[in-house]
Amino acid sequence: MSKGVAITGMGVVSAIGNNVAENYQSLINSNKGISKISKIDTIHKNDIMVGEIASTNSELEQQLGLSTDNNYSRTALLGAIAAKQAVQNAQITNINSYKTGLISSTSVGGMDMTETYYYDYLENKSSQKYIDGHHAGDSSQKIAEQLGIKQSLVTTISTACSSAANAIMLGARLIKSGKLDRVIVGGADCLCKFTINGFKTLMILSDTYNTPFDENRKGLNLGEAAAFLVLESDKVISEEKKEVLAYVKGYGNANDAYHQTASSENGDGATLAMQKALKVANYTAKDIDYINAHGTATGNNDLSEGRAILRVFEDNVPDFSSTKAYTGHTLAAAGAIEAVYAVLALQNNIIYPNLNFKTQMKEFDITPQLELKEKELQTVLSNSLGFGGNCSTLIFSKEQ
Amino acid sequence: MEVLKQELKENIIEQLNLEDITVEDIADNDILFGDGLGLDSIDALELIVMLDKNYGIKLTDPKEGREIFGSIEIMAKYITEHRTK
Amino acid sequence: MSAVYISGLGSISCQKTFDNNEFLDEIITYTDTVITAVNPNYKEYIKPAAARRMAKGIKMGVVASRIALNDANKEQIDAIITGTGMGCVRDSEKFVSAIIDNNEQYLTPTSFIQSTHNTVGGQIALELQCKGYNFTYVHASVSFESALLDASLQLENDEANTILIGGVDELGDHTVAIHKIVNHIKPEKIDSTALLNATTEGAVFGEGANFFVVSNKKQASNYAEVLAITTYNTVSKNKIQQLAQEFLQDNGINIGDIDAIVLGNNGDVKHDSFYHELSSGIFQNTQQIYYKHLCGEFNTASSFGLWLASKILKTQHLPDVVKINNKSITNYTTILLYNQYRGENHSFTLLRKC
Numbered sequence: 001m002s003k004g005v006a007i008t009g010m011g012v013v014s015a016i017g018n019n020v021a022e023n024y025q026s027l028i029n030s031n032k033g034i035s036k037i038s039k040i041d042t043i044h045k046n047d048i049m050v051g052e053i054a055s056t057n058s059e060l061e062q063q064l065g066l067s068t069d070n071n072y073s074r075t076a077l078l079g080a081i082a083a084k085q086a087v088q089n090a091q092i093t094n095i096n097s098y099k100t101g102l103i104s105s106t107s108v109g110g111m112d113m114t115e116t117y118y119y120d121y122l123e124n125k126s127s128q129k130y131i132d133g134h135h136a137g138d139s140s141q142k143i144a145e146q147l148g149i150k151q152s153l154v155t156t157i158s159t160a161c162s163s164a165a166n167a168i169m170l171g172a173r174l175i176k177s178g179k180l181d182r183v184i185v186g187g188a189d190c191l192c193k194f195t196i197n198g199f200k201t202l203m204i205l206s207d208t209y210n211t212p213f214d215e216n217r218k219g220l221n222l223g224e225a226a227a228f229l230v231l232e233s234d235k236v237i238s239e240e241k242k243e244v245l246a247y248v249k250g251y252g253n254a255n256d257a258y259h260q261t262a263s264s265e266n267g268d269g270a271t272l273a274m275q276k277a278l279k280v281a282n283y284t285a286k287d288i289d290y291i292n293a294h295g296t297a298t299g300n301n302d303l304s305e306g307r308a309i310l311r312v313f314e315d316n317v318p319d320f321s322s323t324k325a326y327t328g329h330t331l332a333a334a335g336a337i338e339a340v341y342a343v344l345a346l347q348n349n350i351i352y353p354n355l356n357f358k359t360q361m362k363e364f365d366i367t368p369q370l371e372l373k374e375k376e377l378q379t380v381l382s383n384s385l386g387f388g389g390n391c392s393t394l395i396f397s398k399e400q
Numbered sequence: 401m402e403v404l405k406q407e408l409k410e411n412i413i414e415q416l417n418l419e420d421i422t423v424e425d426i427a428d429n430d431i432l433f434g435d436g437l438g439l440d441s442i443d444a445l446e447l448i449v450m451l452d453k454n455y456g457i458k459l460t461d462p463k464e465g466r467e468i469f470g471s472i473e474i475m476a477k478y479i480t481e482h483r484t485k
Numbered sequence: 486m487s488a489v490y491i492s493g494l495g496s497i498s499c500q501k502t503f504d505n506n507e508f509l510d511e512i513i514t515y516t517d518t519v520i521t522a523v524n525p526n527y528k529e530y531i532k533p534a535a536a537r538r539m540a541k542g543i544k545m546g547v548v549a550s551r552i553a554l555n556d557a558n559k560e561q562i563d564a565i566i567t568g569t570g571m572g573c574v575r576d577s578e579k580f581v582s583a584i585i586d587n588n589e590q591y592l593t594p595t596s597f598i599q600s601t602h603n604t605v606g607g608q609i610a611l612e613l614q615c616k617g618y619n620f621t622y623v624h625a626s627v628s629f630e631s632a633l634l635d636a637s638l639q640l641e642n643d644e645a646n647t648i649l650i651g652g653v654d655e656l657g658d659h660t661v662a663i664h665k666i667v668n669h670i671k672p673e674k675i676d677s678t679a680l681l682n683a684t685t686e687g688a689v690f691g692e693g694a695n696f697f698v699v700s701n702k703k704q705a706s707n708y709a710e711v712l713a714i715t716t717y718n719t720v721s722k723n724k725i726q727q728l729a730q731e732f733l734q735d736n737g738i739n740i741g742d743i744d745a746i747v748l749g750n751n752g753d754v755k756h757d758s759f760y761h762e763l764s765s766g767i768f769q770n771t772q773q774i775y776y777k778h779l780c781g782e783f784n785t786a787s788s789f790g791l792w793l794a795s796k797i798l799k800t801q802h803l804p805d806v807v808k809i810n811n812k813s814i815t816n817y818t819t820i821l822l823y824n825q826y827r828g829e830n831h832s833f834t835l836l837r838k839c
Contacts, residue, residue, distance in 0.1 A: 152718060159620060
């Protein structure tokens with residue numbers, strides 16, 4: 001059994017940067033990645049704002065050195081790039097030198113291609129190569145291939161907006177139990193008409209910049225992103241004398257069991273997830289220095305999550321902020337990009353501002369951190385809450 | 401108005417897949433949500449689309465729906481006053 | 486370390502498997518290349534108000550899980566872990582085609598919500614009011630095995646005591662149509678009794694839900710103990726025998742100890758060779774069993790394989806219809822399961838009689 005779950009590498013592409021350093025610069029300079037949509041031709045383009053990644057698919061293909069007959073969805077392209085960054089950052093030269101697995105996550109998978117070629121498949125041979133990418137595990141298979149992971153544990157989690165947090169959780173448990181020595185964990189989701197229209201039917205898309213935890217919040221901005229982290233066991237760390245970026249210290253998943261899409265008014269699931277994570281970390285609420293909230297800026301989420309935070313932390317709510325105003329809500333990838341942001345916060349002793357906030361919510365008196373703040377951080381708690389009542393919390397720490 | 405009410409009942413049963421309910425089971429003043437017919441927030445979103453598609457009424461805030469969908473009577477009145485098709 | 490026991494099961498498949506008092510007593514033979522599940526009376530299990538928005542996948546999952554819980558005599562569990570390759574694919578099809586056909590107008594939320602892969606797991610949690618751990622795995626032919634692996638980790642490490650796991654997938658018209666075009670589905674009709682010796686590529690597609698209650702409590706009514714489960718993203722064909730041997734060795738089992746091997750042959754001449762390596766190689770003297778002629782191929786079809794193996798171990802009865810060869814075994818103690826789909830996402834599962 002490995003005691004610690006060390007993070008030794010990270011990679012991320014999002015609307016605020018194509019790598020970890022660019023993401024960090026945007027975070028500390030309050031640079032939002034939210035704009036009108038440019039890459040998808042949707043009738044909603046004037047009604048919504050999104051967090052879009054600048055690179056086109058062909059630019060991403062070139063970056064990966066793929067031939068033109070590849071059948072990568074945008075999700076797979078983004079995921080492969082972020083995962084490769086993470087492995088490089090962890091200075092891994094031989095991926096199969098230790099028992100290495102990949103736990104990826106996605107909610108849309110190859111839906112961008114499905115919706116493009118849906119009827120075309122039936123007539124046109126050239127688009128049929130994408131049929132293999134119909135199932136959600138396809139992007140993970142491709143990422144594993146790009147990383148050179150063979151004959152090993154590769155799987156995919158899809159629990160809506162908590163997916164990547166759950167991938168990190170499973171990875172941590174596999175390291176702790178000794179099933180794997182090393183595991184690449186994270187998630188990827190691209191923007192597509194499917195999610196744009198889906199969230200539109202739920203009437204929770206904002207027509208302007210999203211404003212987490214603001215009284216007058218109008219809903220979320222969708223975003224696209226991918227992020228991966230390399231988790232390694234104590235054995236690998238000591239044998240390879242590796243530098244550790246941070247540790248996965250606690251984790252918890254619970255179900256709200258309240259409604260198919262909405263969170264319960266008092267945040268039962270989120271409360272349970274945070275409590276479980278604290279217990280696994282062997283921490284009390286007082287040990288948490290910063291909360292990176294899920295904070296999607298929907299009426300329902302921010303109220304429910306805020307109340308859950310109050311239930312867990314009572315009178316001692318630590319500094320908290322949501323980074324969704326920067327990136328948009330990147331669905332399955334959100335838990336992974338925010339894990340990267342949590343580790344960066346620990347490394348730099350920085351709390352990111354909760355952008356676009358103007359008016360205090362009337363239901364409670366907790367206010368997110370509004371300015372960039374320097375503070376010695378030992379621990380960061382990160383929430384990811386999704387459809388199907390799926391609630392996840394991760395705790396990252398500087399020390400084992 | 402009576403024709404509209406009948407039409408609304410039929411559409412609600414079909415759109416919301418209320419298999420075990422017939423038009424006769426829904427009285428004009430029955431409460432549709434919660435303890436009444438048992439509709440919920442997802443049904444409200446479905447009904448908002450129905451207003452748009454069938455009567456050209458666009459609601460932007462789901463909260464508006466809560467009052468309008470109080471009963472068949474209230475709905476029919478609202479539609480009569482606001483329909484554009 | 487705690488052990489992992491299967492204490493209850495529920496199956497909805499292309500055979501009449503939802504009644505736990507029976508065990509493949511009557512067999513439905515098929516000639517089509519796409520076969521659908523035999524439905525129980527869903528209304529017996531789900532209230533109309535709840536059922537009206539449920540996709541078939543959700544209904545199958547909810548009812549199979551209910552049957553499994555009844556079988557295990559459990560009302561509450563600590564966690565729900567679901568495997569599904571495609572989720573509620575009919576609703577995904579409905580939403581995508583509505584986007585295209587209506588040019589993104591007049592769309593309604595229900596089919597979008599159901600398209601979310603964890604909708605089955607979420608609905609089961611809602612029905613049972615289970616606030617525990619709730620994961621959904623969506624990795625092709627190891628979706629279900631990933632759920633079983635996760636549950637094993639939880640039980641072994643005392644993170645939970647009783648867990649509901651399951652595999653569920655439904656058929657959708659468009660998905661079927663496009664898989665026919667690329668010959669993932671057989672081009673010609675075939676009698677299900679002839680599947681094993683098919684000479685064409687592709688499989689016969691099916692659907693179903695197989696749910697299990699797994700627990701760390703040893704009790705006489707248990708079906709089987711799960712000794713080990715492992716998955717591989719890729720395996721080269723010439724390595725599969727060696728991998729099987731290593732897997733058994735790691736668990737202190739010899740090939741001779743295996744009383745039966747349950748294989749996932751689906752009649753695809755292009756990819757069944759992985760199974761042939763084992764059945765004509767190191768397991769040639771072992772009782773060989775197959776099942777996809779009964780349930781069809783789908784991403785979580787291997788959950789039917791686990792259902793079958795569990796039933797064999799508990800009843801000590803091997804139905805003739807699943808025999809590949811005939812070794813007249815009288816006592817089934819240890820069963821190995823192997824599955825893959827189109828040469829990828831392989832899994833070994835090792836079961837022992839309780």
